[in-house]
Amino acid sequence: MSTTERAAAGTADYLDQRTGLGKAVKEFARKTFPDHWSFLLGEVALYSFVILILSGFFLTMFFVPSMALIEHHGAPATMDGVLMSEAFSSTLHMSFDVRGGLLMRQIHHWAALLFMAAIVTHMMRVFFTGAFRKPRELNWLVGIGLLITGLGAGFTGYSLPDDVLSGNGLRITDGVIKSIPIIGSYMSYFVFGGEFPGEDIIPRLFTLHILVVPAIILAMIGLHLMMVVLHKHTQYPGGGRTDKNVVGFPLFPVYVAKAGGFFFVVFGVLALMGGTMAINNVWNYGPYDPSPVSAGAQPDWYMLFLEGSLRLMPGVTEYMIGDYTLSLNVLVPAVIIPGILFTFLIVYPFVEARVTKDKREHHVLDRPRNVPVRTGLGVAFLTAFIILALAGSNDLIATHFSLSINEITWVFRILLFVGPWFAFWVTKRICLGLQRKDRELVLHGHETGRIVRFANGEYIEVHRPLDEQERWLRVAYDAPTPLELEPQTDARGVPRKGYKKERRWARLSRFFYEDRIEPVTPSELAAAHAHGSHDELEGAKAPELHAGDTTHEGDR
Amino acid sequence: MKALAARRHHRLAPVVLLLLALLATGGLYALLAPSPASADSASTQDIETGEKLFQANCATCHGPSATGTDDVPSLVGVGAAAVDFQVSSGRMPMQSNGPQAIRKPAQFDAEQTAQLAAYVASLGTGPTVPTDEQVDPALGDPATGAAVFRTNCAMCHNAVGAGGALSEGKFAPSLLEADVTDRQIYEAMQTGPQSMPVFNDANITPEEKRDVIAYIEEQRDGSAGGLSLGSLGPVSEGLWAWVVGLGLLIGAAVWIGAKSS
Numbered sequence: 029m030s031t032t033e034r035a036a037a038g039t040a041d042y043l044d045q046r047t048g049l050g051k052a053v054k055e056f057a058r059k060t061f062p063d064h065w066s067f068l069l070g071e072v073a074l075y076s077f078v079i080l081i082l083s084g085f086f087l088t089m090f091f092v093p094s095m096a097l098i099e100h101h102g103a104p105a106t107m108d109g110v111l112m113s114e115a116f117s118s119t120l121h122m123s124f125d126v127r128g129g130l131l132m133r134q135i136h137h138w139a140a141l142l143f144m145a146a147i148v149t150h151m152m153r154v155f156f157t158g159a160f161r162k163p164r165e166l167n168w169l170v171g172i173g174l175l176i177t178g179l180g181a182g183f184t185g186y187s188l189p190d191d192v193l194s195g196n197g198l199r200i201t202d203g204v205i206k207s208i209p210i211i212g213s214y215m216s217y218f219v220f221g222g223e224f225p226g227e228d229i230i231p232r233l234f235t236l237h238i239l240v241v242p243a244i245i246l247a248m249i250g251l252h253l254m255m256v257v258l259h260k261h262t263q264y265p266g267g268g269r270t271d272k273n274v275v276g277f278p279l280f281p282v283y284v285a286k287a288g289g290f291f292f293v294v295f296g297v298l299a300l301m302g303g304t305m306a307i308n309n310v311w312n313y314g315p316y317d318p319s320p321v322s323a324g325a326q327p328d329w330y331m332l333f334l335e336g337s338l339r340l341m342p343g344v345t346e347y348m349i350g351d352y353t354l355s356l357n358v359l360v361p362a363v364i365i366p367g368i369l370f371t372f373l374i375v376y377p378f379v380e381a382r383v384t385k386d387k388r389e390h391h392v393l394d395r396p397r398n399v400p401v402r403t404g405l406g407v408a409f410l411t412a413f414i415i416l417a418l419a420g421s422n423d424l425i426a427t428h429f430s431l432s433i434n435e436i437t438w439v440f441r442i443l444l445f446v447g448p449w450f451a452f453w454v455t456k457r458i459c460l461g462l463q464r465k466d467r468e469l470v471l472h473g474h475e476t477g478r479i480v481r482f483a484n485g486e487y488i489e490v491h492r493p494l495d496e497q498e499r500w501l502r503v504a505y506d507a508p509t510p511l512e513l514e515p516q517t518d519a520r521g522v523p524r525k526g527y528k529k530e531r532r533w534a535r536l537s538r539f540f541y542e543d544r545i546e547p548v549t550p551s552e553l554a555a556a557h558a559h560g561s562h563d564e565l566e567g568a569k570a571p572e573l574h575a576g577d578t579t580h581e582g583d584r
Numbered sequence: 585m586k587a588l589a590a591r592r593h594h595r596l597a598p599v600v601l602l603l604l605a606l607l608a609t610g611g612l613y614a615l616l617a618p619s620p621a622s623a624d625s626a627s628t629q630d631i632e633t634g635e636k637l638f639q640a641n642c643a644t645c646h647g648p649s650a651t652g653t654d655d656v657p658s659l660v661g662v663g664a665a666a667v668d669f670q671v672s673s674g675r676m677p678m679q680s681n682g683p684q685a686i687r688k689p690a691q692f693d694a695e696q697t698a699q700l701a702a703y704v705a706s707l708g709t710g711p712t713v714p715t716d717e718q719v720d721p722a723l724g725d726p727a728t729g730a731a732v733f734r735t736n737c738a739m740c741h742n743a744v745g746a747g748g749a750l751s752e753g754k755f756a757p758s759l760l761e762a763d764v765t766d767r768q769i770y771e772a773m774q775t776g777p778q779s780m781p782v783f784n785d786a787n788i789t790p791e792e793k794r795d796v797i798a799y800i801e802e803q804r805d806g807s808a809g810g811l812s813l814g815s816l817g818p819v820s821e822g823l824w825a826w827v828v829g830l831g832l833l834i835g836a837a838v839w840i841g842a843k844s845s
């Protein structure tokens with residue numbers, strides 16, 4: 029044993045005797061993690077958050093969160109001798125005079141965009157595979173908390189450099205706050221410390237951005253990951269995978285190596301982007317001044333859906349009631365629309381459990397096609413989100429595709445109402461179609477294209493039956509039936525309490541599960557085989573059912 | 585350049601420059617007036633050739649005496665600068681009936697353009713074609729130009745001049761393309777082509793116009809931060825974050841995931 033090894037062992041022993049760490053580490057190291065690329069999306073979010081903290085720490089060393097007016101001297105030439113806030117000037121100084129400053133700023137901003145993109149794709153993965161079902165509903169809610177604070181982090185950071193573009197964003201925020209009935213104008217004065225823009229908002233946003241919001245995110249990530257460990261990770265359906273086991277790699281060493289390596293991949297990609305692709309070059313926009321607004325003024329992508337809903341809303345919906353203004357033209361797009369989106373996300377797991385009468389634990393994920401209505405709803409909301417984001421870019425669409433911005437706006441107004449329904453309908457049809465195809469395959473096997481003529485002159489095409497793994501994937505799912513509604517009156521003819529409520533739930537349940545394709549049952553399979561036994565000319569031998577040689581099976 | 589820049593910061597430099605500019609303008613005016621186009625092109629012969637070109641190429645729309653119709657503006661008093669801008673940028677003679685006249689390869693060479701300009705200028709006085717010195721970006725101050733651009737131009741042309749949308753399919757074109765010449769930038773401010781307002785010399789002084797040119801030239805040098813991604817702002821940045829950032833990482837994740845089974 030070398031000296032270092034001895035020292036390491038000594039330290040470990042010391043810690044173990046005092047904390048019992050050894051047992052915990054051993055336990056933890058043997059935890060099994062299933063492997064799939066889509067399980068790494070959460071990690072992309074996690075790692076970009078780590079990179080946000082590291083690069084953000086560097087930025088705080090040079091940024092001055094002050095709105096005091098000074099004359100800027102130095103690079104770039106377009107800003108030399110211009111009056112501006114210290115915040116803006118220090119951002120320029122950091123970009124042009126601090127070694128690596130611009131690189132760090134750009135990495136930080138790209139990481140922010142990537143963070144939000146990773147959160148959204150991660151959430152899509154969790155939604156479409158049903159990973160939010162019992163026992164993970166609470167973790168889904170923590171996730172939504174992370175999504176919302178992530179938006180908050182982006183918003184507070186975006187405004188800090190005090191440039192024209194971010195100032196336009198603050199101006200819109202001010203408008204949204206003021207549109208809140210009754211308390212709006214008081215709130216605005218409260219937030220900005222006087223009339224917009226005032227001198228307080230940048231220092232206030234700074235404190236939120238570097239202290240409050242990251243602390244909340246950090247705490248919630250801790251909770252989130254703790255729950256992932258507690259629940260153990262879900263797994264995709266497949267032979268040998270049940271709600272009772274976990275098939276995958278032990279955390280140590282395989283998963284740790286993979287996950288640790290992946291951190292550096294994320295860091296590498298972000299460094300590459302920060303080093304080669306310009307982002308938010310604030311000196312192009314100039315120091316904030318409430319009068320100018322440049323063409324192509326948009327927020328970062330994750331806020332674009334709000335910009336889009338504001339752009340789509342007709343301006344005539346502003347009303348005067350006595351001396352008060354009711355700005356529905358701002359309230360509806362900026363408060364109601366995101367309200368609908370977040371309410372859907374928050375209540376969905378509970379609504380689905382209710383209409384499914386589902387109280388079981390789920391550790392095997394759904395294939396999206398096997399839950400057509402859920403998949404359809406998810407795609408419908410995504411469609412609305414994308415239409416709104418596109419509407420927020422209507423000017424760029426107009427110039428790049430030589431279209432009229434007025435016409436585009438009208439098309440999007442209509443699409444916002446028609447598109448999601450259409451997307452829902454198409455997605456649901458596609459899911460049902462895929463399920464039917466699965467049934468076909470299980471019952472009749474793969475087409476081989478080989479035609480055989482029998483002595484009696486009969487032609488048949490040879491079908492190759494599915495192997496056990498393929499079949500498991502296609503039959504091991506539930507197709508819940510709609511809730512049964514008990515009669516309106518009980519046995520003695522007395523009207524039941526709560527009947528109306530039950531009827532509403534039953535109706536919703538019918539919406540979810542009326543159209544369904546049942547999985548093939550063993551007896552159906554046997555019948556199909558008896559009927560088509562002469563198909564199996566070459567007896568494809570079913571492989572033994574096991575979870576794979578290199579993998580590791582653990583208990584729930 | 586360094587020395588020049590240093591001297592420009594002298595306290596008296598603006599005064600001296602202003603005096604020089606005034607002298608130059610006065611002298612030039614004396615030399616050139618009433619000839620509106622470039623130095624020696626205002627001969628009657630040029631005007632006559634210009635008229636012939638006009639009758640052949642422009643009169644169908646602008647009318648035989650250039651007084652316009654209900655749909656086409658009169659050219660009396662638009663000046664040589666307007667003609668030089670429209671013809672050298674290929675917008676005139678106009679072809680398709682789109683929402684606005686668009687830039688095409690110029691149909692006339694410099695001499696013919698000057699002759700057309702001379703003819704139109706002879707119909708009524710208007711802004712003249714600027715001199716090379718008036719449009720020289722090296723003599724302008726990009727910082728003042730940026731401020732002028734921000735308040736007057738950015739709302740249509742985008743913060744760095746990458747272009748933007750107007751109503752009904754009209755648009756403010758990009759100013760970053762190499763074929764947008766410094767002279768055309770000056771003339772556009774002076775004459776307000778298509779939907780653009782006129783910025784006369786009281787609005788934006790000739791010096792400030794030159795500063796704006798200096799600012800735009802500065803933008804063409806590219807971005808300090810790397811690829812400019814079209815200078816279109818957060819929408820293109822978001823698109824690239826998804827395509828390059830998340831695209832590469834999902835690729836990597838699939839690769840890592842694939843190693844398992």
Ligand code: HEM
Nearest residue numbers: 067070071073074151154159167168171172174175261262
């Ligand atoms: C800061 C943002 C977030 C981070 C850093 C994060 C991180 C993670 C990680 C590393 C995992 C385990 C690996 C995986 O399944 O991808 C995970 C699982 C999970 N996340 Fe997130 N997440 C974030 C946001 C969200 C959001 C917005 C939601 C949904 C609203 C969500 C819901 C879940 C759920 C339900 C699981 C368990 C998945 C399963 O076991 O299959 N998370 N998260």
